[in-house]
Structures are given as C-alpha cells and as structure tokens.
C-alpha cells in the first residue's frame with residue numbers, strides 16, 4: 001500500500017467491527033444466565049449443521065479481555081456487540097441477574113480504557129426462552145418486556161455508553177424465525193411472521209423511549225437493518241413486479257414505518273389478512289426520531305416471478321457467471337446503490353454501515369498465518385463503493401466489519417468463517433488474519449489505495 005492513500009475518508013469517520021452475544025460468548029449456563037430461544041433451537045435435531053450450538057462459541061465470555069486487546073492492537077475505534085437479554089433478565093422480565101449486568105459493565109470499561117467506543121445492540125435474536133413460552137414476538141407484551149429490559153440496561157450503562165442500537169435485522173428475526181423456520185424459534189406461520197415483525201418494530205420504538213428516559217447523557221440511538229437492493233431476474237414485467245414486491249417486504253416494510261410512520265401501501269394490500277393489527281398509537285412509537293440508521297449489507301437480491309411462492313409470488317435466484325462467497329453473490333456496487341437509495345428516499349439523520357463482511361473458507365498456513373486475500377478484496381471493493389456514496393453527499397459516518405472473530409453462524413454452525421481473526425474452536429486460539437492487519441492499516445491511514453494488488 002502506498003504511503004498516500006488514494007481514497008481518503010472524511011475526518012472523524014469511525015471504523016470498527018460488529019459481533020453478537022450468542023455467536024461469540026458461550027457461557028450459556030453461567031452466572032445465572034437464562035436460556036434463550038437459540039439454546040432451545042440448537043438442541044432440536046436437524047436445525048443446525050452438525051448439531052452445533054453456541055454453548056461455548058468463541059468463549060468470549062471468558063476471553064473478552066484478550067478480545068478487547070486484539071481490538072486495541074488493530075486500532076479499532078468502535079465495537080458493536082450485543083447484550084444477551086437472558087443474562088440480564090433470565091425470565092425475560094421481572095428478576096434482574098446482577099452478574100449479567102456486571103459482565104457488560106466490565107466490558108464497557110475495558111473498551112473505554114482502550115479508547116474504543118462501545119456500541120451495544122439490545123437484541124440480536126436471543127429472546128429469553130421464558131418469553132417464547134408466553135408467545136414470543138407474536139405476543140404484544142414482549143414489546144413492553146423489551147422496554148423494561150432496555151431501561152434496566154440503560155440505567156446501568158448509559159453514564160458511559162452514548163451510542164446504542166435497539167434491534168439487529170428485525171426482518172430476519174421475523175421471517176427466518178417465523179416464516180421459513182430456519183432460525184429460532186423455528187416456526188412457519190405467515191400470520192405470526194408479520195405480527196412478530198410489527199411487535200419487533202413497536203419494541204424498537206418503546207426501547208428508544210425507555211433509553212432516552214433513563215439516560216444519564218444525550219444518547220445516539222439507531223437500529224440495524226439488513227437491506228439489499230432487489231434486482232429483477234429479467235426485464236419482463238412479471239419479474240420487475242416480483243422484484244418490487246420482494247423489495248417491499250425486505251426493505252420498505254421496515255424502513256417505511258421507522259422513518260415515515262407508515263407501512264407501504266402496496267405491501268399492506270398484498271399481504272391483506274396477514275398484515276398485523278396496528279393500534280392507533282403504534283406508528284408514533286415506531287417512528288420515534290432516530291440519530292442514525294444502521295445498514296447491514298452483504299449482497300444484492302435477484303428475484304424472479306414465482307407463482308408458487310406463497311403471498312409474494314417472488315423467489316430468489318442465483319445469477320450464473322457471478323462470483324460467490326460461501327453464502328452469497330459478491331456484489332460491491334450494491335452497497336453504493338443501497339446507501340444512496342436510503343439517503344434519497346428517507347433522509348435519515350446519519351447512516352452507519354453496521355455490518356459488511358464475507359465468509360470464505362479460511363485456513364491456517366504452515367507458518368501460522370491466515371492469508372484471506374479474498375476477504376481483503378471484498379472489503380476493499382465495498383469500501384470503494386461506500387466512499388463513492390460519501391463523495392456524492394450521502395452522510396455515512398462509520399463502517400463496521402462483520403466480524404471481529406470467526407463465530408457461530410446460526411444454522412450453518414461454525415463452518416462459515418466471517419472473522420478478521422481466525423478462531424481455532426478446539427483450542428480457542430485466536431490468529432489475526434491478513435484482512436485484520438489490512439483493516440488496521442486502513443484505519444490508521446483513514447483510507448487506502450484501491451489499485452494496490454492483493
């Protein structure tokens with residue numbers, strides 16, 4: 001890399017990584033933690049590859065000091081982690097578990113000591129099982145329990161933690177959890193799916209209000225949405241309309257209520273009776289003003305008309321002749337398209353890329369190094385596109401790589417490695433990958449030379 005980066009990010013641009021509790025912590029039954037829906041789901045045969053679980057994961061619950069040191073060594077400025085609701089409230093409501101709060105309290109102090117900004121996410125899919133037993137996100141009360149949890153965490157941490165995210169990817173929580181059943185709680189019920197989606201949104205609004213009410217300083221609060229530009233598989237009218245419907249459910253069904261206080265009319269009409277009941281005040285809570293919107297981007301979505309697909313008559317295809325990671329097509333211009341679209345259509349106060357990254361089959365070489373050059377290329381090519389959006393005036397103020405460590409990739413188990421740091425899950429040894437060193441340099445220089453051969 002040249003000394004003079006050709007691409008330089010604006011002064012004050014924030015660089016970091018993202019992770020989530022169930023994917024890295026382990027310690028699933030320690031110090032009073034209650035069970036979550038993922039603990040239950042992983043134990044159901046056939047739900048997770050090889051029957052793997054997050055029981056131990058990357059053992060971050062015990063190795064967090066080492067992990068904070070890795071972050072400091074890489075020069076990271078922001079650490080987005082999630083708080084495990086069942087560590088704080090083992091039954092989801094009522095009784096607080098002090099050691100759970102202590103864990104995050106110590107983590108926050110350690111981060112601040114190293115000059116790393118903590119960015120907790122309140123919910124990254126690990127609903128307390130006790131609340132699932134009462135109906136989970138299909139139960140409107142869960143939104144109120146979430147506000148109670150937000151208040152408790154806010155009271156403890158908001159003297160030091162200024163930046164917060166309420167939910168991670170409510171679309172995935174609703175759809176993978178209640179429609180396809182690929183994620184916990186593993187249900188397949190269209191009515192429940194959109195009811196859960198609505199309650200997730202409502203709980204977001206309630207949590208923002210609860211955090212602000214208890215805050216000991218002015219907070220910056222946002223939400224992290226999994227968004228994707230949706231492209232039609234062909235120019236046919238049928239494919240284009242299918243893509244529009246898919247975009248409605250994936251993107252607009254979450255962006256519109258949060259940023260415009262309404263559900264998109266075409267989707268309300270399309271979903272008809274499966275649309276949830278919206279109480280008179282709901283939209284006012286859901287659209288509570290936010291300080292930023294978090295965009296999680298991995299790939300675009302290509303859609304064709306599919307008369308057999310329930311409700312939306314649209315399904316995804318994998319275009320031929322494109323480059324793929326182990327999970328998705330690699331499509332860097334998609335992040336530019338998305339950031340410019342979110343800005344143009346919604347004008348949020350600020351935008352953060354709260355997740356971007358790739359899983360490729362990394363291995364440790366004979367000399368102990370992990371040469372994950374494909375990941376470096378992926379990050380470089382996406383950052384070029386983020387920079388392009390910023391240059392055109394889109395207020396993107398930070399970029400977080402998914403993820404710090406290799407971790408438990410949900411139904412895929414440990415096969416998918418997303419980390420800037422390799423984890424040997426037998427020994428829990430960490431090895432910073434070449435991408436980690438590359439990213440550290442990008443942070444130091446606040447930019448890079450995109451023409452550098454990798």
Ligand code: IFM
Pocket residue numbers: 020023169296355402409418
């Ligand atoms: O690992 C997930 C994360 O939990 C949410 N966003 C996408 C990542 C990669 O699949």
